[in-house]
Amino acid sequence: MASILTVDDSASIRMTIKIALANEGYNVVEAGDGAEGLAKAADGGFSLIITDLNMPVMDGLTMIRNLRAKPGNSGVPILFLTTESDVEIKAQAKAAGATGWLTKPFIPEQLVRVVKKVLAS
């Protein structure tokens, strides 16, 4: 089954994501900030990465840029969570290499729908 990495400084958000996706049969790995996320995903192996943008130690945009620079993570879908439906942020994240986004707050069904949208079945 596909492995998904969720990167967020909020444990409750990570938990919400983990429960919703585990229910769908995905294997979910957690990371608490961008640096930890980068370390865990550095060698590839994830089918999808879901990340927050505002995080301590290393923010989401920097992590995405760093991940895309590594060959193992080229082409892996990366979704970011954003509270702002701000066009500016989306443009920045996409320029950094993100695939799509999910607007907070979300319900599990929305999350699953977006995950299935970007993951080739």
Place this chain on the structure above:
Amino acid sequence: MSGSDPAEIFRQEAQDLLEQIEQGLLDMSNRPGDRELVDSVFRGLHTLKGSGAMFGFDALAAFTHHCETAFDRVRKGEVAATPALVSAVLAAQDHMRALAEGREAPQSVGDALLADLRLAVEAAGDAGAPEAPTPELTTFIIRFSLPADALVNGTRPLPLLDELRELGECAVRAITDQVPLLEALNPVECHLAWEVVLTTSQPKSAIEDVFIFVIDDMKLEIEVQTPDVVASSPSIDQPQAHPLAANEAAPAEAKAARAGDTLRVPAERLDELMDRVGELVIAQSRLEQVAASSADPHLRAVSEEIERLAGELRDTMMVVRMVPISQLFGRFRRLIHDLARDTGKLIDFSTEGETTELDKTVIERLADPLVHLIRNAADHGLEPSEARLASGKAPTGKITLGARQSGAEVIVTITDDGRGVDRARVRAKAEEAGLVAAGATISDDELLQFIFHPGFSTAQAVTSLSGRGVGMDVVKRTIENLRGSIKMTSRPGEGSQIALRIPLTLAIIDGLLVRVGEARYVIPLPAVEECVELSPEQDLRSTGRSFITLRDQLVPFIRLRELFATGQAREAHQKVVVVSTGEDRVGLVVDQILGDHQTVIKALSGFHADVETFSGATILGDGGVALILDIAHLVAAGQRQDAQLRAAG
């Protein structure tokens, strides 16, 4: 035939429409409630009426109008599509065909048919409540391409296309003209674009939502396809006021859009083109020989280029000539319908492998033999229901028509679960005809093959169905003329199967060019299994008993040198080309293997029609002629030799 006479064009169109109507009606007997079928038949009738009036087929238009009115009521759910009603429209459809083709179709016949139809409609009058209307459908043409870095950034085209498919009926075409040449290709960049024709009940925004993550960076055009053809075809009286009229246009359009890319060409033009391609292939192999003996590298390069192009042209030409066998199979459903009616037997007809493709000419020439074989299966093979019940079978007999590709051949099978072949009667017939001595032992296979002997019919009474002139021998000859073979298997009480093996195409084959003595021959490459050396020791040892041992199996071989009586001393290094027809193998001893050769088959003249060893001739690159060996015949001869030798001990 004239391509621009509107009446002629209408006649062609009418044929297609009548075909569509007939198929719809026949399907309806199995799936009476299917809305799509009802709509398809109605649309067919509607268009036939409209176009008929436009091109001066007034009688046809007026007659069709009544059928359309009746079917409109079916469509609206006011009357049910009862078997009686379907039969009445089927009968009426024959009358329409006569009217469209300009055959004699008396008014009185038409009136009688319409009276039947009226009765059927009245009897079917109390159908259930009309179904809920289907949601409004729109056809969109969507063209999109993704930004070059989309793949790197995790956007995958496949899930996007899948999402579009979820919205409705979808036809996807990839546009590849922006893909650079291999040297310039960066494999992680996305150069493809797509064109999608989508028929959906969803609004345009649903399509845009699919692309939400990339919509700002990509090229996306969404057009609504405007309905025309169906909606604008003129009707005689009755304006199309019913609410579904607008809806039905959309799905029909989606199909029309796909059909718009196809072109109808008279078959003879394809044949001419095929001839030219054939000549080109011959000219090309001459060029190849000239180039091979030349030191000029430019000439060689051009020759290789021409060889490649000629090969591609030939392959493309083959594909153009290939049509799915469903074209042929579709015709038999009506035949079965009529056979079931005439014999009073219950027949369940099914087809398999309808997408199997065959050369157009082959398909046409298969029609008559198959009609005969299906008639035989229905008439002689299947028992009446009572007899079936008495022998513990289901009352409904099964006839299955199947097709599948196997290498360069297509195998067409006609299977029934009837009584099987009565061996005793075949034997008696064969003895009576002097084909076999009374009391002689022959194998079951051989016995069954007598059925294909001229003038051989085991039916005690020639019925109106099967006794129509052509016998199984004619079927066999037709199949053999197609370079095919026919084989019957049968189990008493359980049914019979006839298998036809037909080459994919008639015009060109890949062959192995060999030399025997001074002459050259072509062996069809698909039949070749392997080539082995016949060492002088083996050669000597096998004199008298012509066998070689191949991986512990004895394979009989034929010395072509002896068969063709070349009258020359045998050469030191002979080769054995092992050929097979699928089951049986035989080795052909030749003097030299010259290589593979693309062969344009030229038929032998009528004067040589009884020559069995060769199936045709071909012209070689140097202008010489090579005969093409008939493998089925040689293998049979080899097996006979095998049997005789074994019998002789």
